[in-house]
Amino acid sequence: MHAMVYRGPYKVRIEEKDIPPIEHPNDAIVRVTRAAICGSDLHLYHGMMPDTRVGMTFGHEFVGVVEQVGPSVERLQPGDRVMVPFNIYCGSCFFCARGLYSNCHNVNPNATAVGGIYGYSHTCGGYDGGQAEYVRVPFADVGPSPIPEWLEEDDAVLLTDALSTGYFGAQLADIVEGDVVVVFGAGPVGLFAARSAWLMGAGRVIVVDHLEYRLEKARTFAYAETVNFVEHDDVVVELKRLTDYLGADRVIDAVGAEADGNLLQHVTSAKLKLQGGSPVALNWAIDSVRKGGTVSVMGAYGPMFSAVKFGDAMNKGLTLRTNQAPVKRQWPRLLEHVRSGYLRPSDIVTHRIPLEHIAEGYHLFSSKLDGCIKPLIVPSAA
Template sequence: MRALTWHGKHDVRMDTVPDPEILNPRDAIIKITSTAICGSDLHLYDAYIPTLKAGDILGHEFMGEVVEVGAKSTLKKGQRVVVPFTIACGSCYHCSKTQFSACDNGLPADNQDIAQELYGQPMSGLFGYSHMTGGYAGGQAEYVRVPFSDVGPIVIPDGIDDDKVLFLSDILPTGWMAAENADIEPGDTVAVWGCGPVGLFAVQSAFLMGAARVIAIDHFPNRLALAKQFGAETINFEETQTYEALMLMTGGIGPDAVIDAVGLEAHGFFVDNVIDQIKASTFLGTDRIHSIRQAILACRKGGRVSMPAVYGGFVDKFPLGAFMEKGLTLKTGQTHVQRYLPGLLAAIMEGKIDTTFLISHRMDLEQAPEGYKMFHDQQNEVTKIVLKPGLGA
């Protein structure tokens, strides 16, 4: 089959690789009909995430048709399914609490030591996202093996276009959980750093959860314009001092809740960000954390901090004193996708949530390397690329 493979920094290629096979009775094989390039994939493209190996198949946002099932799979051949990016067993201690991204069995035994050493405990497995998260082949391919297929995938009713439901695999549940973790109360003012796909879904979700005001922060005009479509007020951090603007907009109190949807590759010519960039480039540090620093300092006293953004390693200059003195609460983590799928699918079918506004480009799977470069270099024009095998045939 054809698949997108990683070979180094800014080096991804379409290769012919062996077809996936059933390895466990709970497995299923999915023929991909739609897959997408995620902002988190750019961390791999930039070689920020460790334990990738040359030839690894990328991609964690995908859906398709079931073509083969193991003896214990609950899926049936011919069903259309969306597959969560988190791989979870459904029966361990954490899964019983619907904490699917903390699953004890999502990682193969051979991969658990890596995460244990870096994070203290292993997390769930992830598709196409390094050997630290299981070394699973991803879905930017013609076919993919889905472990625990009796737990993760959600069956899509006939007549619903892929574009409407594809993002159930990751970014829609992630944006929803980001807003949920902000503990939004009716009448709240919520500030969202980053108007990429997750940030935009967090904006949409925050309004659905009762926020009176959402303030979206970014520097790409097109992405800020998309946030405005949902009723958000906006701050362009290249034109305005973000902290000062938030204080002015909230009467000096600060937002009730803040959401960091930027993560470890924060942009902007700020002193702390430049220092972080130098440390990362000289292997003295890993993450650029300007956005979470700013969010903590801007949040009102007694407020809530939600951090759906990806961070990978150790950081310094974290405003721990401000966090403690202001009495803030932080919630974060990989998304418990399986928890949210039924409700979000129902909301899409009822017309309460729109996902298609985000798609800026549709490309053939064979154009994936070009798509990665476009997404990396043209983030104002490119909001989401959907790849479809055979689109150009």
């Protein structure tokens, strides 16, 4: 099969790999029909995620058709169209039993916090991802779900991470009717978080970013007010000004560790095997939320060696809510929202890139060229 292969920082290419075999009776092999490049993939692309090994295939957002199932799989059969959550989880451990699918205890021997994630380094289990023509899907009776007949694949693939994560970020914020909500980051997850805030009763939504084309999307897709932080000496002061100098009721950090990173972060990630992380957006969130407010964090962070203003958070009486999204838990509500016409996930898609051109796709997305907000990947076998 053709698959994207990592060859070092800023080096990805298409290579021939063996079609993955069934390794466990609960496995399925899925022929990928749509995949995507996620903003968090750029941490891998830039060499900022520890234990990202040469030869790995990225991609944790994908949908496809079941080609083969292991002898123990009961809920899927060849020919089923399925969407696959980015979480790999067993469905039966202490954490899965409580709906914490992103914290599964049985699928990742290399970490005590996060469970397994497709195509996201050996820190997250070492599973190959879906930026390929075929992918092995473990625990096939637990994670994947059939795609409803009425749902287009371009929409379904966004439920496997970006939409579910944005919706989860709004959930974590505990929004109540009339709240002022600030979202840091106007990438796909931030856009979906801002749009989801309205579904949860927000009275006002403000999105902060520095790229004007993304802020325009926040205005037209998420119906949000926008703030370009490079236009202000202090973005926190501007947000306070916009909120009667009290601060927002809820703030959502959809940025996480900046994917570009600085020199120190590249050295600590590539040489010391520690992921670079900057707390700038998180500190802005802590500073711009009102006292007694809530900060929601679902941006991708690794170990950080810069100071987070935890003392300020404590003294302001803030509630901090965090996690990787348990994707499948969001699907019943999101599918109803999509079917009812409250949102169309694919409205944020700006580019559809053939798998054989994925290196150009990473460059386009990483360098913020051509107004790229969300690129989908289309394998030739689709």
